[in-house]
Amino acid sequence: MDFPPLKSSINRRQAIAGIAGAAFATANAHGKDEKSFIIDTHLHCFAGGASKDFPYHPDAPYRPEAPATPEHLLKLMTEAGIDRAIVVHPEPYQDDHRYLEHCLKVGKEKLKGTCLFFAGRPKNEENLKKLANSVPLVALRIHAYNPDRLPPFGKPELKAMWKLAADFGLAVQLHFEPRYAEGFTTLIQEFPKVPVLVDHLGRPFQGTAKEHETVLKWSRWDHVTVKLSSLPNNNSYPHRKPDEIVQILLKRFGASRLMYGGGYSSTATAVSYKHERERLVKMLGSVTEAEVAQILGGNARKLFQF
Numbered sequence: 001m002d003f004p005p006l007k008s009s010i011n012r013r014q015a016i017a018g019i020a021g022a023a024f025a026t027a028n029a030h031g032k033d034e035k036s037f038i039i040d041t042h043l044h045c046f047a048g049g050a051s052k053d054f055p056y057h058p059d060a061p062y063r064p065e066a067p068a069t070p071e072h073l074l075k076l077m078t079e080a081g082i083d084r085a086i087v088v089h090p091e092p093y094q095d096d097h098r099y100l101e102h103c104l105k106v107g108k109e110k111l112k113g114t115c116l117f118f119a120g121r122p123k124n125e126e127n128l129k130k131l132a133n134s135v136p137l138v139a140l141r142i143h144a145y146n147p148d149r150l151p152p153f154g155k156p157e158l159k160a161m162w163k164l165a166a167d168f169g170l171a172v173q174l175h176f177e178p179r180y181a182e183g184f185t186t187l188i189q190e191f192p193k194v195p196v197l198v199d200h201l202g203r204p205f206q207g208t209a210k211e212h213e214t215v216l217k218w219s220r221w222d223h224v225t226v227k228l229s230s231l232p233n234n235n236s237y238p239h240r241k242p243d244e245i246v247q248i249l250l251k252r253f254g255a256s257r258l259m260y261g262g263g264y265s266s267t268a269t270a271v272s273y274k275h276e277r278e279r280l281v282k283m284l285g286s287v288t289e290a291e292v293a294q295i296l297g298g299n300a301r302k303l304f305q306f
Contacts, residue, residue, distance in 0.1 A: 042261025079270030178207030
């Protein structure tokens with residue numbers, strides 16, 4: 001599918017155009033073409049448990065002790081041959097985006113971000129506008145996996161989040177267990193001009209094949225893209241082969257609606273980071289060189305205006 005790029009957010013149109021142009025010029029200056037431009041579309045950064053400047057939110061569902069900083073990320077990106085990346089704002093910070101802002105300002109033209117807001121909370125629009133005017137954003141993330149923290153399915157507040165993403169020219173990024181996928185279907189259909197990003201293969205290993213089929217059926221809508229990220233090891237529970245899921249997604253969505261992501265962490269090295277990307281390429285099987293290039297960076301470069 002030849003999807004249009006995301007719109008620039010309100011009051012950021014010229015700024016984003018300048019960043020995109022600078023990135024393109026930089027890529028060309030280094031001989032980077034569509035076939036070699038690589039974008040990691042899914043990673044998290046953490047200041048660490050000891051940070052006083054960027055503490056975790058009181059409602060954080062988990063609290064990584066080790067820092068995974070943007071400086072470390074940029075170093076590994078250079079060494080592992082990754083040109084650009086998307087920093088996905090993680091749950092330990094909830095809707096406090098100060099560390100995301102720090103990361104994106106350190107990363108300059110190399111990094112863009114995904115924000116996290118919660119349906120029904122006051123000042124969502126005001127806070128998103130302030131954030132969008134400060135740093136380059138590509139998506140608004142919504143979670144649905146903890147029974148105690150589910151979004152308000154079927155209620156106006158969740159629809160308002162989709163509308164908010166649309167107003168700011170952002171994609172909606174979904175992270176969920178497959179049993180909750182159906183709750184998003186109506187809104188995906190109702191907002192065909194809002195790109196939808198499905199995290200981590202749609203989490204097939206956290207549900208049944210029947211539950212994951214809901215995600216696969218979303219392939220009938222051209223604005224849905226799946227991230228090939230968080231690929232489990234074959235030897236880990238529940239001992240289902242990730243390459244089989246990758247092949248199913250490739251068949252249903254096609255190479256034009258899949259994106260590479262993953263491999264960065266506090267313990268990552270340039271070798272391990274590159275290895276994760278190479279492991280994905282092997283799972284893709286007998287696809288063409290052009291299709292590999294789409295998945296590793298071409299699709300993200302177009303959608304996220306890198």
